[in-house]
Amino acid sequence: MRLCALNLLRIPMLMLVFLALYGLFLANRWNFQMPEILEGSILIMSKAGAGLAMFN
Secondary structure (H helix, E strand, O other): OHHHHHHHHOOHHHHHHHHHHHHHHHHHHOOOOOOHHHHHHHHHHHHHHHHHHHHO
C-alpha cells in the first residue's frame, strides 16, 4: 500500500490536483472571492466542454 501511494505521489498531475484542492479549501475557509476575469474564463471553458461532449 505504501509503495502504491509513493508511486501516485510521483505523478505531477495528481500533485497539482492535491495542491488545487488545498488552495480551494483555504480560499473557502478565508472567504476569498475569485476575480471576475478568472470566473468568466472558467465559464467559457465549461461551456466549450459541454458543447464538445454533445458531439462526441
